[in-house]
Amino acid sequence: MENTVLKNDKHKRDYNLLGQFNVLYIEDELNLFKHTSNILSDFVKKVYGALNTKEAYNIINNENIDAIISDIMLKDENSLDFLGHMRFNLKLETPIILTSVFSDINIMLDAIKLNAESYIVKPINAKNLLNCLYDTLLPKIQQKEIGHFHNTVKTVTTITNNKQIEVVFFIMKNLDEYSVLNRSYDDVAKHVNVDKNTVGNIFRQLLDNGILVKLQNKKYFFDKNKLQ
Numbered sequence: 001m002e003n004t005v006l007k008n009d010k011h012k013r014d015y016n017l018l019g020q021f022n023v024l025y026i027e028d029e030l031n032l033f034k035h036t037s038n039i040l041s042d043f044v045k046k047v048y049g050a051l052n053t054k055e056a057y058n059i060i061n062n063e064n065i066d067a068i069i070s071d072i073m074l075k076d077e078n079s080l081d082f083l084g085h086m087r088f089n090l091k092l093e094t095p096i097i098l099t100s101v102f103s104d105i106n107i108m109l110d111a112i113k114l115n116a117e118s119y120i121v122k123p124i125n126a127k128n129l130l131n132c133l134y135d136t137l138l139p140k141i142q143q144k145e146i147g148h149f150h151n152t153v154k155t156v157t158t159i160t161n162n163k164q165i166e167v168v169f170f171i172m173k174n175l176d177e178y179s180v181l182n183r184s185y186d187d188v189a190k191h192v193n194v195d196k197n198t199v200g201n202i203f204r205q206l207l208d209n210g211i212l213v214k215l216q217n218k219k220y221f222f223d224k225n226k227l228q
């Protein structure tokens with residue numbers, strides 16, 4: 001029987017293309033781990049499951065992993081430290097999708113430091129997760145289909161109703177080649193479908209941290225060095 005998730009969205013994304021990729025899923029909540037792994041296994045080539053970062057490290061070292069989906073707060077450890085080590089010390093380039101029950105802006109900034117492709121606030125919606133995974137792997141899909149396509153642009157999306165996260169990732173997606181955002185508060189509020197005050201609060205936090213630098217009216221420089 002055809003999977004209903006695939007059936008409902010197949011006109012937008014061809015989930016069958018996910019069948020060529022291996023995914024590492026890191027989650028210590030056993031019921032969620034089993035449920036989400038079962039969903040993923042219907043679409044991807046193979047799901048490698050890990051309940052902690054030690055298991056994840058062994059899998060990364062021994063298997064060909066195309067994407068990592070990881071909860072942030074694991075039992076007695078924070079996966080951001082582990083993934084940061086893999087990303088920056090061991091030069092791991094595998095796309096990362098982070099999940100968490102938290103939607104604090106500081107956690108989102110930590111996700112941006114990791115160059116995470118997406119940040120999903122729990123509870124995880126199956127259709128949204130598959131859409132996110134597809135969009136994250138889209139450059140690899142295009143590489144395989146076109147042959148000479150290079151992964152120069154990372155797809156940064158958000159699949160949550162949390163408006164703060166949507167604003168942050170909207171900013172990231174709309175930077176020009178010089179890391180400049182040419183958007184007004186009203187423009188951002190309109191595209192994200194959120195009130196202007198929420199946008200203003202996010203911008204002020206980023207300005208206070210030196211991450212955004214106002215160049216002129218409606219023009220901001222995004223200083224990624226401030227995230228390091």
